[in-house]
Amino acid sequence: MAHDEQTLTEALTEAFEARVAADAFIEPKDWMPDAYRRTLVRQISQHAHSEIVGMLPEGAWIARAPSLRRKAVLLAKVQDEGGHGLYLYSAAETLGTSRQDMTEALHEGRAKYSTIFNYPTLTWADIGAIGWLVDGAAIMNQVPLQRCSYGPYARAMVRICKEESFHQRQGFEIMTVMAGGTAAQKRMAQDALDRWWWPSLMMFGPPDDQSPNTAQSIRWRIKRESNDELRQKFVDVTVPQAEALGLTVPDPDLRWNAARGSYDFGAIDWAEFAAVVRGEGPVAKERMAARRAAWDEGAWVREAALAHAEKQAARAAERAAA
Numbered sequence: 646m647a648h649d650e651q652t653l654t655e656a657l658t659e660a661f662e663a664r665v666a667a668d669a670f671i672e673p674k675d676w677m678p679d680a681y682r683r684t685l686v687r688q689i690s691q692h693a694h695s696e697i698v699g700m701l702p703e704g705a706w707i708a709r710a711p712s713l714r715r716k717a718v719l720l721a722k723v724q725d726e727g728g729h730g731l732y733l734y735s736a737a738e739t740l741g742t743s744r745q746d747m748t749e750a751l752h753e754g755r756a757k758y759s760t761i762f763n764y765p766t767l768t769w770a771d772i773g774a775i776g777w778l779v780d781g782a783a784i785m786n787q788v789p790l791q792r793c794s795y796g797p798y799a800r801a802m803v804r805i806c807k808e809e810s811f812h813q814r815q816g817f818e819i820m821t822v823m824a825g826g827t828a829a830q831k832r833m834a835q836d837a838l839d840r841w842w843w844p845s846l847m848m849f850g851p852p853d854d855q856s857p858n859t860a861q862s863i864r865w866r867i868k869r870e871s872n873d874e875l876r877q878k879f880v881d882v883t884v885p886q887a888e889a890l891g892l893t894v895p896d897p898d899l900r901w902n903a904a905r906g907s908y909d910f911g912a913i914d915w916a917e918f919a920a921v922v923r924g925e926g927p928v929a930k931e932r933m934a935a936r937r938a939a940w941d942e943g944a945w946v947r948e949a950a951l952a953h954a955e956k957q958a959a960r961a962a963e964r965a966a967a
C-alpha cells in the first residue's frame with residue numbers, strides 16, 4: 646500500500662512538473678506538491694499583507710494632501726491598495742487557507758510584510774517618492790508574476806499591475822511638480838529620494854546568493870526572475886528618471902557600465918534590511934498596532950456580516966423545505 650502511494654505521488658509529481666515546464670497554469674483543484682502550496686501561501690499572503698499595511702503610510706497624508714485634486718487621487722490610490730490586498734487574500738484562500746488565519750499570522754508576527762512600509766512618510770514629497778519608487782519597484786517585481794504558474798495569483802497580478810502603473814505615474818507627476826517648484830520644494834523632493842532610494846532597492850529581497858527561496862521558486866515558475874535581476878532592472882530604468890527630474894540618486898558609487906549596458910551601484914546595507922525584517926524598522930511597532938486596532942475595531946462588522954449570511958442561509962433552507 647505504502648509502495649502504491651509512493652508510486653502515485655511520483656506520477657502526480659511528474660505530471661505536475663511537466664505542466665509547469667509547459668507553462669500551463671496550475672489551478673486550485675489540481676494536485677500540487679505540499680511544498681509548492683506552502684510557498685505560494687507564504688508569498689501571496691505576504692504580498693497581501695504588504696498591500697494592506699502599505700495603505701498606512703499614504704493614508705496618513707489623505708487629510709493633508711495639498712489640494713482637493715491631490716486628495717481625490719491619493720484616496721483612490723489607497724483604495725486600490727485595499728483592493729489589491731483583497732484579490733490576493735482571495736487568491737491565497739484558493740490554496741486552503743483562510744483570511745482569518747492569514748491575518749492572525751500577521752498580527753502574531755508569524756507572517757511578514759514588505760520592509761518598505763516600516764519607514765515613515767515625513768513630508769508630501771514622500772507621497773511622490775512612494776508612487777515613483779515604491780510602486781515602480783513593485784511593478785518591476787510584479788510584471789513577471791503575471792506569468793506565475795499558479796493561475797489565481799497570475800490573474801490577480803494582471804489587474805494589480807494595471808493599477809500600479811497609474812500609481813507610479815501619479816507619484817512621478819508629484820515629483821515633477823516638486824522638483825520643478827521652489828527651492829524649498831526641490832529640497833523636499835531630494836530629501837524624499839535620499840530617504841526612499843535604499844529601502845526601495847531592499848524591497849527586491851536579499852541578494853541571490855543569500856535568498857533561500859529563489860532557486861526553487863524559479864524552478865516552479867512562481868518567480869520568473871531573481872531578486873538581483875529585478876533590482877538591476879529597477880536601477881537601470883529609475884536612474885534616468887531621477888536625472889530627468891534634476892535630482893541626485895544618493896549613491897556615490899553609481900555609474901554607467903558600458904560593457905554591461907547597466908548601472909553599477911553601491912553596497913546595500915543588508916544589516917539594516919535584516920533588522921527591518923526582524924520587526925525593528927523605524928515605525929514597525931506603529932504599523933502593527935494600527936493593523937491590530939483596525940482588526941479589533943472591525944470585529945462588530947465581521948460579526949454582523951456573518952450573522953446576516955447565516956440568516957440568509959436559514960431562510961433559503963426554510964424555503965427549500967416548504
Ligand code: BYC
Nearest residue numbers: 692695696699726758759760783847848850856857858859
Ligand atoms: N520585506 O528567499 P527570499 C506594493 C523575506 S506592496 C520583507 O528572496 P522570496 C505597494 C522573504 O519573505 C509590494 N521580507 O524570498 C503597496 C523570506 O522570508 P520567509 C509587495 C522580505 O519569497 C502599497 C526571506 O526574506 N510585493 O506594491 O523568494 C503602496 C528570504 O527571501 C523581503 C510583494 O510582496 C522584503 N522586502 O522572495 C505601494 C511581491 N524580501 O517568507 C506599493 C511578492 C524578502 O521565507 N513577493 N523577504 O519567511 C515576492 O516577489 C517575493 O516574496 C520577494 C522575496 C521578492 C519579496
